[in-house]
Amino acid sequence: MDIKSKIKEKDITNLAQELIRIPSDEIAGEQEVCEYLSDILKSLGMKVRLQEVLPKRPNIIAEVLGGNNGKSIMFNGHIDTVPIGNIEKSIMFNGHIDTVPIGNIEKWNTDPYKAIIKDSKLFGRGATDMKGSIASMIIAIKYIMNNVENFNGKIIFTGVMAEETTGLGTQKVLEENIKTDMAIVGEPSDEKIYRAHKGTIWFNIFTYGKLEHSSESDTESNNAIINMMRLIEEINKISKELEGKNNSLVGHPSINVGLIEGGTKQNMIADSCKVSIDRRTLPEEEPNEILDELRVRFDNLRLIDNRLKFNIEKDTIREAVEVSESEPIVQEVKRAVNKILNINPIVSGMKATTDMSILVNQGNIPSVIYGPGFIKQAHTIDEFIEVERLVESSQVYAEVLLNILTNN
C-alpha cells in the first residue's frame, strides 16, 4: 500500500483552503463549516450527523465501520476472512473546527480568509490551528476508504466546536456515548508526539476594605488594594516555589496574575479589589487541592493581619493529563512517524491545554496529540502552515489507520 504516492499535497491543500475560507470563530459559529464537511464525509461513505450544541454551533460526528465502505460493496460476493486473533479496534480523530478571531485585519499581510499558498506555506486563520490538520485527517480517511478493500474496526471523525473557548464541543461528543479504543487529537505538535499536557485553573480572588475619605488614609486604614497587594506578594512567593517543581514531560507549573481591578476613585479608600489568576497545573496536581492550599496560606496571613479578608471563586478548570508511554496509541503513532518520516520522534508533553484532557479524564479514551505545524504559529497574525507538514501528518495518520484497522 503506497501511502506516499497516493496521499497527494493538492488534495490536502484544496480541502484546507476551502475550510479556511469559511469563517468559524466564536461570532461566525461552526454551522457552515460543519455543513461543508458533512457533504465531503458523506461522499466518502461515512455516516455523518451534526450534533447541535448551541444554536448554529454544532459538532460534526462521522463514523464508518469496516466492511461498510464503498469498496466492500464493489467486492460484494468476495468471501473475506478476518485473520485469526484479530481484534477489531476503533480509532477517533478529534479536531476543533472553531478558530480564534482574526484580530485586527489591518495587521495581516495576507487576507486571513483567502487561504493563499506562497513559498510552500498556506496562510490564513486556522491554517495551523487547526483546519490544516482537519484536512490532513480527512484525506487520510479518504485514502483508507478508497484503497483498502476491507478493514476491521471503526474510524470516527469528530470535528468539535468551541475548543478555543470552553471545550464544550468535545464534552458533548462524550455525551453521545461513542465507544472508541483510542484517539488522536490533531493539534499542532511541534514535530513531536505529546502524551501529556498541562491543565489550567482560572479563578478570581476578592479582597475587601472600608470605604473612607482618602484624607483619612494611613497605615491603619483598611484598603482593599493594599490588602490585595499582600496576597499578590504571597502569590509571587508561590510562583518561585513552583519553578522548583518539575514534570519530565511538561516542565514546571506556574501562576500568573493576569488582571486586576479595584477601588472607586483616587480620593476614596478602596473597599474592593479583584484579581484574575491563571494557574497552570501538572498532571499529578489536583485542582481543588491547589485552591485549598492557597486558602490556607492566605488564612495564615490573615492570622497576622485580620484586614486580609478574602474570597476565592473558581472560574474554569481544564485538567492536566498524561497517558502512559506504553499505551497502544502512543506506540502506534511513534511507529507510523518512524515509518513515514524515517525519524525517531520525541515523545513529550505540551504546555498548552487541549481537548485531550476531556477525552482521557472524562471519556477514559487513551489519546495523544499529533498534528501538523507548530504551536507558536497558532493564534498569530499571518498564521500559516508549511504545506509539507500537512502532507507528512496525513501520511502518518493513514499509516496509523492502516496498521490498526488491517493486519498488514
Ligand SMILES: [Zn+2]
Ligand atoms: Zn487548537
